[in-house]
Amino acid sequence: MKPLNFIALVLFICGVTWVVTLSERSVRRIQQTYYATITPFLKGGSSIESQARNFLEEIEHSKDLENQLRAIEEEYIKLRSIEGRLRELETENAELRRALDFKEKSRLNVIAARVIKRQPATWWETAIIDKGQRDSIGAGVPVIAPGGLAGKVDIASEDTCSMILLTDERCQVSVQVAGTPEVGILHGTRGRYGEEPRLILRHLSREAAILPGMKVITTGKGGLFPSNLLIGTVKEYTPGPVEGVALVQPSVNFDELGVVFIIAQKNEPEG
């Protein structure tokens, strides 16, 4: 081995040792800095993406009407174009109204945020939202979406947050099967790809009277999530020799996660 390569290898080993022995606090600080650095790119890229999507939608819309539009005069084309834009605004308006309505109906003090990026990670289910420490959001805070619980904040930088989705194996929630005394710990699954997300509910009784279609809600125990937040519905229950396990279909559509709500302050006493 050449001396230079040997020195490089020694330096590399020293570097790896330093990184691996970093405290969790230091790692979180590194990750906060990392997210703060990439935030401008994420926000810029997300904005370009949405503009491109709107543009493509407009093109698609135009193609559908192409045959009719040929026969129509220039003024009419202009009107159609304006109408297309208005429709887009109407959809956005409806979405915001729904979000506002959800916020008003919610018993919790929530902050609305927009998901700007689903993380392109291979084994981790995370997303980046456009609110951060500036809005008094910190790590571990629950995130809900129209439909129910969506996850929790992992790392909060100044302007953005990285959230762990409920579909990730690391996001554990204390839940109860509604209408039964059955409580357990629910988390995401590993090894299932390209299909609808499923959640696993463990620590149930061996012979629990759980039927498909039953609703699963948070218990509020453990101090992480408020009670009575909808998680999803039971798809399948498997009794086991020690404990029962249920597969749960989440109530939140994680493929279309647009607006989410971060629980700023828990209004309920915790169990």
Added chain:
Amino acid sequence: MGWYHLSLLFLVITACIFQQFTPTFQSLCDAGILLVPLVFLCSAVTVGAGPMLLLAFTAGFLWDAQHVITPLPAALLGNPEVYDNPGGDVKFGYSIVLYALMGFFMQGLQPLFREGKWHVSALLAGIAVFLYLSAEYLCVTFVRGDLILTHSLFLKISFTALLTMLLCPMVFWVLYRLAGLFHHTISYEGLARERNTAH
């Protein structure tokens, strides 16, 4: 260390930003394109062991900063009576080691690349991505427990390796352009030594 090596560092950081905007394909078992590993693997074959290790360190460090879920402080883990097994995750920095191993793997066929047979290296990059993902999944499994091997998992890894490999020619093209721009010669010293000995 020359301008070419610095440009590779810049390329890895740029790949890290572009990685944010790469899509995942639900119809292909959520497979995606791994730009950072791809740029690293292609770069690794064009440089010596020292610069490769530096690239591995940078790429692995950024990769983990992006992906690894660090355990929350104890106060935010919830009541231990309810959440009795908060579960661990892979240690920050594990990717650096994996990247270095893949880098050495790529350098194994460096002589062929230096002879202009870049397509062999492209194929090897696909294999390296497959091995990298498998190793990463095994690391995650080792820490979290429960070895879960499914058909869709195998397809996800395979499709990701394939999609990533398809972009190899583009990355090699960029690397050749950079080498030309910074007057970096991609040559294999071993071959030169062999030729000198023969003469």
